[in-house]
Structure formats: C-alpha cells, structure tokens
Amino acid sequence: MRTIKLTLNDTAVTREVEDSRLLVEFLREDLKLTGTKESCGVGVCGACTVLIDGKPISSCLALAVHADGCAVTTIEGIAEGDRLHPLQQAFLDHGGFQCGICTPGQILAAKALLDAKPHPTRAEIQEWMMGNLCRCTGYYKIIESIAAAAGAE
Amino acid sequence: MVPFTYLEPASLDEALALLAQHGGEAKLIAGGTGLVNLMKQRLARPAFVIGLRALQPLAGISENGGLKIGALATLQSLATSETIRRTAPLLAEACGHVATVRVRSMATLGGAMAHADPNLDTPPALMALDAQIVARSHRGERAIPVEKLFTGYYQTVLESDEIVTEIRVPAQPAGSGTVFLKFLPATQDDYATVSVAARVTLDRNGNIADARVALGAAAMVPVRATAVETVLRGKPADDRNLGEAAALVRDAVDPIEDFRGSAEYKRKMAVVHVRRALAAAAGNAKRAL
Numbered sequence: 001m002r003t004i005k006l007t008l009n010d011t012a013v014t015r016e017v018e019d020s021r022l023l024v025e026f027l028r029e030d031l032k033l034t035g036t037k038e039s040c041g042v043g044v045c046g047a048c049t050v051l052i053d054g055k056p057i058s059s060c061l062a063l064a065v066h067a068d069g070c071a072v073t074t075i076e077g078i079a080e081g082d083r084l085h086p087l088q089q090a091f092l093d094h095g096g097f098q099c100g101i102c103t104p105g106q107i108l109a110a111k112a113l114l115d116a117k118p119h120p121t122r123a124e125i126q127e128w129m130m131g132n133l134c135r136c137t138g139y140y141k142i143i144e145s146i147a148a149a150a151g152a153e
Numbered sequence: 154m155v156p157f158t159y160l161e162p163a164s165l166d167e168a169l170a171l172l173a174q175h176g177g178e179a180k181l182i183a184g185g186t187g188l189v190n191l192m193k194q195r196l197a198r199p200a201f202v203i204g205l206r207a208l209q210p211l212a213g214i215s216e217n218g219g220l221k222i223g224a225l226a227t228l229q230s231l232a233t234s235e236t237i238r239r240t241a242p243l244l245a246e247a248c249g250h251v252a253t254v255r256v257r258s259m260a261t262l263g264g265a266m267a268h269a270d271p272n273l274d275t276p277p278a279l280m281a282l283d284a285q286i287v288a289r290s291h292r293g294e295r296a297i298p299v300e301k302l303f304t305g306y307y308q309t310v311l312e313s314d315e316i317v318t319e320i321r322v323p324a325q326p327a328g329s330g331t332v333f334l335k336f337l338p339a340t341q342d343d344y345a346t347v348s349v350a351a352r353v354t355l356d357r358n359g360n361i362a363d364a365r366v367a368l369g370a371a372a373m374v375p376v377r378a379t380a381v382e383t384v385l386r387g388k389p390a391d392d393r394n395l396g397e398a399a400a401l402v403r404d405a406v407d408p409i410e411d412f413r414g415s416a417e418y419k420r421k422m423a424v425v426h427v428r429r430a431l432a433a434a435a436g437n438a439k440r441a442l
Contacts, residue, residue, distance in 0.1 A: 131253025
C-alpha cells in the first residue's frame with residue numbers, strides 16, 4: 001500500500017492505494033467517479049481516457065501510484081458549476097454522442113488538443129482523435145462537435 | 154492484475170541498487186504501456202516493479218553534434234520536438250506513427266528499447282540513424298548499437314540489473330535524406346504490417362555514397378537489410394537501381410503469419426515499401442545537397 005497525493009479536478013486528494021491498483025479502478029471504485037469508462041482494458045479504445053498534467057492517457061494502463069504528485073482531470077472536472085465546458089455543449093448541440101460510453105474519453109482527448117492548440121484544422125482534429133473509438137456515431141458528429149467548439153470550419 | 158510491490162527510487166543510483174538487490178524478481182516501469190499490458194495478461198509476474206518516473210534527468214534531449222536522448226523521453230515529446238524534427242526527422246516521424254496520442258504520451262524511447270517487441274516503430278528508425286543505447290548497472294556503463302541490442306522476441310542483450318539511460322544518435326552524414334514508411338492496411342493505430350526506415354546519402358555527383366535500410370515487423374527482431382545497402386553504394390539513385398536493390402530484401406526478412414497478413418504477403422510488401430522508401434529518402438537527400 002502507498003499513500004498518493006494528487007490534484008484531482010483542481011481538488012487535493014490523499015488516499016491509500018494498493019501498489020498494483022490501476023488508475024481507472026482508483027477513479028471509478030475508490031473515488032466513485034464513474035464518468036471514466038473501462039471498455040477494452042488494453043489501452044486501445046480510449047474510453048478510459050483521462051488527462052494527467054494535461055496529457056491524454058489510458059487510465060486502464062496507468063498505475064494509480066503514477067498519479068502521485070500529478071494533476072488529474074476526469075470528465076467530472078471540466079464543467080464550471082452549471083456551466084458546461086464548450087466541448088460538452090458542442091457535443092450536445094451537434095449530436096456528438098449516441099450511447100455515450102466513449103463520450104467522456106472523446107471529450108477529454110479533445111480538451112487536451114484544444115488546450116494545446118485552440119484552432120486546429122479538421123485534419124489535425126481527425127489525426128489527434130484517431131485513437132478514441134466509437135461504435136455508434138461513425139465519428140462524423142464527434143469531429144463536427146470538436147470543430148465547432150474550436151471555431152474551425 | 155498480478156500483485157506486486159512498487160518501488161520508486163529517487164535517483165538513478167538508488168534504482169541501480171534496487172535492481173542489483175532484486176535482480177530477476179524485478180521489472181522496470183517507465184510509461185507502463187508495455188509492462189502493464191503484460192502483467193494484465195499474466196505474461197509478466199514480477200514481485201517488484203521499480204518505477205523510473207522520478208528520474209527526471211533521464212527525460213531530457215540535448216544536442217552537441219549528435220543527439221543525446223534521455224531514456225524517459227516520451228514518444229510524443231520526441232515526435233513534436235523541434236530539435237528532433239530538425240536534426241533527426243526520421244526519429245520524429247517514427248515516434249509520431251506509434252499507436253495513439255495516449256500511448257505516445259506515456260511510452261518512452263528507453264522503454265521501447267528494453268521492451269523489444271519486433272513490431273515496434275522506433276527500433277528500425279534508430280538503426281537507420283546508426284544510434285546506440287547506453288545501459289547502466291551498478292557494475293558500470295556500456296554503449297550498445299541498437300542493431301546489436303535485440304536478440305529475439307521480447308529479448309535483448311540487457312542484463313536483469315541494467316537500465317537503459319540514454320539513446321545516442323550521431324551527427325548524420327551530409328547529403329543524407331531519410332524517410333519512415335509504416336504500412337498499415339487495416340487500422341491506423343495498429344502495429345505495422347511492415348515498416349521501413351531508410352537513409353540515403355548522396356555524393357556530389359548525385360550517386361549513392363551510402364544507405365541504411367531497416368525494417369520493423371519483418372522478423373523476430375528488427376532487420377537491417379545490409380544486402381540492399383551494399384548493392385546501392387556508388388550507384389545512381391534511379392528507379393532501376395533502387396528497384397533491383399529493394400528486391401533483395403525478400404531474403405533479408407522472415408515475417409510471421411498473423412492477422413496482418415501471410416508471410417508471403419509481408420515479404421512482397423517489404424519489397425514494395427523498401428523500394429518506395431529508397432526513392433523517398435533519395436529524393437529528400439537530393440533536396441539536402
């Protein structure tokens with residue numbers, strides 16, 4: 001067991017975790033933040049995407065102990081009170097989701113892009129988002145939602 | 154998930170001491186994309202996992218003629234680094250082709266070297282750049298050319314008490330052009346069906362002074378196609394010479410049949426992509442003259 005101290009969605013969190021605990025288990029089961037989903041479990045699908053120090057990672061492949069000393073952002077952390085993040089609003093306005101299981105991962109991956117590059121081209125959005133899989137939408141509305149949030153054409 | 158004791162040394166010396174103490178019962182973890190998957194599948198069951206993430210001096214890139222790349226540099230940092238894109242674009246290209254942005258944000262170049270999956274993109278790129286790795290243990294330090302590092306499927310010459318600390322890329326010959334081609338007929342986030350890293354160096358007459366051709370996903374280890382390189386020296390970089398040289402790669406590779414293709418299909422694709430890579434690298438070299 002180890003004690004980890006992290007900043008989670010701008011809040012200081014201190015917890016004891018098993019050495020072998022995965023970050024996705026820690027978030028969903030220990031902290032009850034179930035917005036992050038586990039789907040493939042091998043780091044391919046992107047449903048478990050969270051941000052560590054602003055960078056998108058697969059939380060199903062990350063050890064919880066690797067979050068020690070870091071700033072972690074989950075889908076629960078990007079709205080400001082009742083005000084949705086522009087990406088969340090864009091996904092609502094443009095129909096960027098159907099079943100929703102991939103959506104937290106899609107939005108966080110997109111947030112990482114827009115935080116680093118506020119006005120990417122559509123090609124850059126597609127390239128960056130390539131690793132977040134969706135079984136429902138066929139991807140068009142996801143890209144459209146992100147492009148709308150970015151103000152790209 | 155297999156249970157283990159996690160240790161996080163604060164310095165390289167502490168890490169080396171822990172490795173010396175725990176030897177074959179310990180595995181190193183950097184980004185974790187390799188090891189965590191192996192542990193989830195119970196293919197690795199270390200009693201101790203030694204985390205390297207606190208060793209920040211091992212994450213930097215410095216340039217002094219050649220490049221010194223810290224083993225903990227992430228693939229994403231290398232793909233986007235202005236220094237790497239300017240001095241060793243082949244490496245930046247290869248890193249940028251790996252998997253997805255999430256994997257690249259976690260996975261490290263040193264980790265790729267130690268992991269030794271023959272499908273990885275970075276080893277052939279480093280081979281075509283004449284790169285070496287530096288490995289340290291409590292017994293000392295040694296430099297290993299990347300082309301001598303891999304001995305088999307997930308196997309290297311590294312001892313159980315060694316840590317890859319650095320990757321060194323020498324200054325590249327003047328008049329060189331490079332390219333990295335990753336053939337992905339199915340999905341873009343996959344390992345290659347075959348990958349080719351090529352470097353062509355032209356002399357002042359526009360003939361090939363030297364060449365490097367390395368392939369990934371083409372055998373149990375990354376392959377350096379020395380037969381292709383040898384036959385090119387001194388020749389003009391025209392379609393016929395490049396085509397004849399590329400044909401020799403058939404016998405240099407030993408692909409495994411899997412869901413990405415039959416062995417024969419991969420052999421054919423190796424020839425096609427070596428030919429294309431030589432042409433692109435020669436084109437880039439002409440621009441550099």
